[in-house]
Amino acid sequence: MIRANAKLTAALAATLFAAAAAAGEPPPPRALAFATLPDWTGIWETEAAAASVSGAGAQAAAKGASLLPPDFKSCHAAGFPAIMNVPLSDFMFELLVTPEQTMLAATDGTVRHVYTDGRAHPKPADLWPTAAGDSIGHWDRKTLVIDTVAREAGPISPFPGSPNLSTAAHFTERLRRLDANTMEDEMTIDDPKRLTRPMQSRIRYTRVRDIDRLIPIDCEHDRDPVVNGKTVVAPP
Amino acid sequence: MNAVQHLAGIAAITLAAPCLAHHSFANFDTTKSLTLHGTVKELQWTNPHCYVQLLVTGATGSVEWSLEMNSPLASYRAGWRPGSVQRGDKVTVMLYPTKDGTPASRLISVTRADGRTLGGRPPA
Numbered sequence: 001m002i003r004a005n006a007k008l009t010a011a012l013a014a015t016l017f018a019a020a021a022a023a024g025e026p027p028p029p030r031a032l033a034f035a036t037l038p039d040w041t042g043i044w045e046t047e048a049a050a051a052s053v054s055g056a057g058a059q060a061a062a063k064g065a066s067l068l069p070p071d072f073k074s075c076h077a078a079g080f081p082a083i084m085n086v087p088l089s090d091f092m093f094e095l096l097v098t099p100e101q102t103m104l105a106a107t108d109g110t111v112r113h114v115y116t117d118g119r120a121h122p123k124p125a126d127l128w129p130t131a132a133g134d135s136i137g138h139w140d141r142k143t144l145v146i147d148t149v150a151r152e153a154g155p156i157s158p159f160p161g162s163p164n165l166s167t168a169a170h171f172t173e174r175l176r177r178l179d180a181n182t183m184e185d186e187m188t189i190d191d192p193k194r195l196t197r198p199m200q201s202r203i204r205y206t207r208v209r210d211i212d213r214l215i216p217i218d219c220e221h222d223r224d225p226v227v228n229g230k231t232v233v234a235p236p
Numbered sequence: 237m238n239a240v241q242h243l244a245g246i247a248a249i250t251l252a253a254p255c256l257a258h259h260s261f262a263n264f265d266t267t268k269s270l271t272l273h274g275t276v277k278e279l280q281w282t283n284p285h286c287y288v289q290l291l292v293t294g295a296t297g298s299v300e301w302s303l304e305m306n307s308p309l310a311s312y313r314a315g316w317r318p319g320s321v322q323r324g325d326k327v328t329v330m331l332y333p334t335k336d337g338t339p340a341s342r343l344i345s346v347t348r349a350d351g352r353t354l355g356g357r358p359p360a
Contacts, residue, residue: 065259065261069260069262070262074259089306090310211312215308219283220282220283221285223304224284224285231261231263232334233304233341235302236289236302
């Protein structure tokens, strides 16, 4: 179901540039800025998510979930930084790369805006913690270097045992495409209030080939209430 | 402030624990599987989980089972479609039953009358 959007876009851009050249006019500056950016079109998921789609991976996922505490429930968007490493087959994201910002949109509703127009983080008086924090970035050739602050205090991920971070946590990332079907995010988290040293991770993503659009996941028809300390299946 | 967490020495740690669900499956017995024959009442193609509502006739009459699946998106990727089973279809299902015996379960697979199986492989 993969569409030939990338080829179509490239062909369209070439046509526009050719038309501008034929008219004796230089391409508009924003078009030139777009031409320097990497092509990250497509839908991406973690390598672990890809492995859990069906078969043995899906069975392993069910057995893994049975080890969670009986009252565990997380029915909301993953937020940041968890969204960068959710090993579930319905968590995937798209990256929209423009000269001014790169936007990540995920199936669970998490959205990240990484502003690359040269701005700084807001002044302290204009900044407060949010689920995604405040992200700015710059391009190191084809690598997006991201700096994030002002993320809400709380666990790194909703799963038990996840380290708890303060609002002073500082995140730096290097996001890049390794080849046509693989991306990588190197992340360093520093939190002087909660961590004695920075923690680092390297997460790889693979191109999703069996889905050609982001299909939302949510909890609108939740039939798994926690009753007497246990998650149960509610009657229809 | 909570106790400082020492995370040094770990070359690479993942940001999410190796748990693969948004809720616990502790109420399901994933150490054994159960096979049932029944008639489809409804396929609920809904977030965060799809459900097959299955009518199973036993010694005490007809009992409605709620067979929990993954989300529509995850189910789609595993081969399911919103019309994969229809009301009235005779099917054989394999499932992880609840530990307390209530007629609900984690669905493993559905085999339709035409012999096609959806949902994955039998548990190891």
